[in-house]
Amino acid sequence: MHIVVCAKQIPDPETPPSAFRIDAASNKVVPAQGIAPVLSQFDGIAAEAALRIKEANAGSKVTVISLGADSAASAIKQVLAMGADEGVLLNDPAFEDGDSYTTAKTLAAAIKKLGDVDAVFCGRQAADWDMGQVGLLIAEEMGWPVSIIAKGVTTGGAGLQIQRVVEDGYETVETPLPAVVTVSNEFGEPRYPKLPQIMAAAKKTVTQWKTADLGLDAGEVGAAGARLKLEKLSTPPRGGAVELMPGDSPEEQAAALVAKLRADKII
């Protein structure tokens, strides 16, 4: 089985709020000084899901693809260090400032170019923009079935058996291959890379593909092909206010708190 893991490099979510800045003129996040970008948390989990299937099915292969700048090669290397076999970086100035649609279109073009792919695993959403669209749109581009927000994935039945997180538990679905799966944090923690695999990963060359390599047109990728227009990016105003819950006992205070949260439509 050949599984593709889509991995995105994002600003470190652990960046302290005080180091987070937005450039209002360009509507962009200013990279925090001295804080290296990281692999999106959910993509590491998707990689873990793919690697477990690889380990359970001899002869399987995992390829990691990332669309991003030069620095995204380090996100690819991280997944290679976890045990993935090959890495492809989709790196072209033309890809910049796209949206979920162009990202999915570009990734799908790379998946088609690889040819023999049986399944694509994505994180449930990228931990920077939290859109949760790319996995679905890749499936659309490929014409494949998609199962989202998985807490478990194994081979079996028609192809893959997937436990999908739903509001009050989970449901088990079966999908034929090829298919797309998006993996959620309920799946569990990704593994730590092992030293020998780190050494092997460091020696591997990451393949680089540009627009032309994918048979795409500069007009249909990146900013040129984007369908989503970002109107305004801003940080939420920060402030604090304290409201003490009335009540003579913890029980009364808890009841007052619940009533208040309900009234404010928080729960």
Add this chain to the structure above:
Amino acid sequence: MDMQRTEEQQLIIDTVRKFIREEIRPLEADLDPDAYELNPEDDERLRAMVKEMGMYQMGLPVEYGGPGVDIVTRTMLAEEMSQHRAGLYAPAYGAFGSSPPEHLYKGTDEQKEKYLYPVIRGEKHAFFGLSEPSGGSDPARSIRTRGVRDGDSWVINGGKLWNSGADTADFGIVYVRTDPTKGRQGITAFLVDTDTPGFRVQRLVQVLRSHYTTELSFTDMRIPHSQILGEEGGGFALANDTLAHNRIPYASACLGIAVYAQELAIEWAKQRVTFGEPLANRQAIQWMLVDNEIDMRTSRWIALDAAARAQRGESFRFESSMAKLLCTEAAGRVIDRCMQIHGGLGMAKDMPFERWYREVRIRRIGEGTSEIQRVVMARDLLNVRSGS
């Protein structure tokens, strides 16, 4: 000169950093501020994780079954592993294992069977017995522990001071004067089992850090001649280079706590408002933070330079002394400034600073004092026997 991390180094560093942040720091929330070990279950679980990662005893040479991670990478990793409250003296609470005392590699095959391999397997623990009440800076002259040959063995009388871990160790490397007429060449290193009759832990010596040291006494302790490590009279010839080697990660571990302290101080300076402005807007505070950065970056550079020279097989004794001196003193200044920026909170046991402040002070004494590092450098610089 190229000080860029290789891709491999970066991946190892990222892995260790994640481990410290996600596995170690959260546990410290529930530990006593002075704890230097984990509860046994966590300890076992984390060691098992690290072994699975192939990162246990990273400095252990390949020929002894270890990964043989090079000195430059280990210097970088020492800075990562100490980035938590107990990190200076208990990096990752020992989850990454420790390498055996370098001297043991110089032992005979029999000694390796008896001591080196069990230490590697974690079955035996060693202490290091050089310093005595009569002085640690100049052991060649100050060692009074005396060994007298009697047939196939030596009878040893005297004592040692500051022996970390001797009360729980299975054996120690003990420096003994075996020929009073020969000065430096009259000192011999012995492998001494702690259950030898006449060996006694006289008292536990409490110090600034949370883990005490010991004072030992030896009374008519009979040690077979075969327990000599290296040559008779060759105690100091043993492992001179390797000791200088160890000084480099020892130095960069100090930078780790400085890095973490600086991170906390920058955040605090941005949050804390006085007289209507965050501390970060005050030049007095800005300059402290900048001085911290200067202290850390300059000393890191020197430590990596020393490690790189050692790795290339060049002479590095001067540089390793300089690194030890600079890193330990720089870290002391950084911690001190970060405490100042935190005000009262900087003194609280809720924060790691007060522990770092105490422990980093020891680093200017242990492994050769700052003055002794200067003595070593002066000897090199002036090509004289003694700068003292």
